[in-house]
Amino acid sequence: MKQAAVLGHPISHSKSPVLHRAAYQLLGAPISYSAIDMEPGQAKAHARSLRDGNWAGCSVTMPLKDAFVPHMDELSARVQRLGALNTIVVREDSTLYGENTDIDGLVQALADFGLTGSTQAMILGSGNTALAAIEAAAELGVKELTLIVRSASRATYAVQLAKALGLQTSVREISSIDTAMASTLGAMPLVFSTLPPRAADAWVEKIGAGSGILLDVAYDPWPSALAQAWGGTVISGLHMLVHQAVEQVRLFASGSWDESRRMDVTNAMYDSLGLARHQ
Numbered sequence: 001m002k003q004a005a006v007l008g009h010p011i012s013h014s015k016s017p018v019l020h021r022a023a024y025q026l027l028g029a030p031i032s033y034s035a036i037d038m039e040p041g042q043a044k045a046h047a048r049s050l051r052d053g054n055w056a057g058c059s060v061t062m063p064l065k066d067a068f069v070p071h072m073d074e075l076s077a078r079v080q081r082l083g084a085l086n087t088i089v090v091r092e093d094s095t096l097y098g099e100n101t102d103i104d105g106l107v108q109a110l111a112d113f114g115l116t117g118s119t120q121a122m123i124l125g126s127g128n129t130a131l132a133a134i135e136a137a138a139e140l141g142v143k144e145l146t147l148i149v150r151s152a153s154r155a156t157y158a159v160q161l162a163k164a165l166g167l168q169t170s171v172r173e174i175s176s177i178d179t180a181m182a183s184t185l186g187a188m189p190l191v192f193s194t195l196p197p198r199a200a201d202a203w204v205e206k207i208g209a210g211s212g213i214l215l216d217v218a219y220d221p222w223p224s225a226l227a228q229a230w231g232g233t234v235i236s237g238l239h240m241l242v243h244q245a246v247e248q249v250r251l252f253a254s255g256s257w258d259e260s261r262r263m264d265v266t267n268a269m270y271d272s273l274g275l276a277r278h279q
Contacts, residue, residue, distance in 0.1 A: 001030045002054050004252050007038045007046070008061035013220055015241060015273060016059050022272035023249040023265045029256035031056050040067035047071035047088075047096060055090040056252040059245070062196070065128040072098035078135060081161060084128040086244065089251045099251065102132035105244030106192065106215065107139055109235055112243075112277060115140075115213055121190040122146040124203065126155035129194035129217055134158060137192070138165040146185065147171045148207070177206045186210045186231075193217060193226055201225040215240065242269045 006016035020033040060068055065084040073095040079085045085098040121142045123133045126149045137145055145167040149155045152171050162169040189212040193200050197218040209231035216227050219237035227234045246266050250257050270277050
């Protein structure tokens with residue numbers, strides 16, 4: 001039996017083990033899946049152990065998404081652009097391949113709620129998950145992007161990525177948003193909140209209650225203060241979590257994967273969380 005795991009810190013709250021185990025059981029894939037608490041300084045040693053052990057791969061979450069990038073043998077085009085991964089695939093020859101399925105998770109979560117395209121979007125935050133949201137926005141056909149950040153000076157890479165993907169991009173610091181601007185921003189048809197759990201709580205007063213779709217990647221606690229205040233459709237980060245995990249299962253269990261069973265796997269993951277698919 002091969003092993004797989006989710007890596008991060010903290011990690012005890014992760015729902016990835018529940019999701020992956022449900023999928024492997026359904027597919028009859030001989031893969032175990034655990035959670036490993038790990039910090040960035042341990043990335044190099046773990047990458048080495050992946051080459052020597054009986055591993056299928058690893059899911060990677062905060063704060064490790066950029067820490068593993070230098071230790072991969074090959075990176076997908078996405079990861080090369082973003083500088084961040086969420087998936088490590090251990091190939092049969094023990095080489096390591098870095099991928100980012102967060103983009104798939106974001107796009108498919110929105111599709112579950114009927115959104116397959118938008119010309120305007122707003123992203124809260126500028127970290128590694130925000131980079132995935134920028135890539136997802138580009139895939140959805142967004143042309144005009146607004147980044148709401150705590151510090152514009154720390155959003156340089158996010159802005160560069162957005163512009164490289166052809167998005168007309170503006171940056172607003174949360175402290176500078178006044179009532180008039182909040183009203184304009186509230187009309188955005190699509191908003192991604194990529195902030196960590198509870199980090200958006202202090203932003204609610206400034207952001208207000210938007211009327212479009214809000215995909216809040218945070219899911220614990222849920223509903224978040226931002227989700228509770230929102231006036232439009234709200235999508236929990238659990239929907240994104242499911243869909244990015246489906247892609248990881250496809251990569252980890254390639255020998256057992258059957259594309260015709262994608263919906264079965266997706267529904268099994270939703271059932272494992274007690275979450276109803278919106279579609």
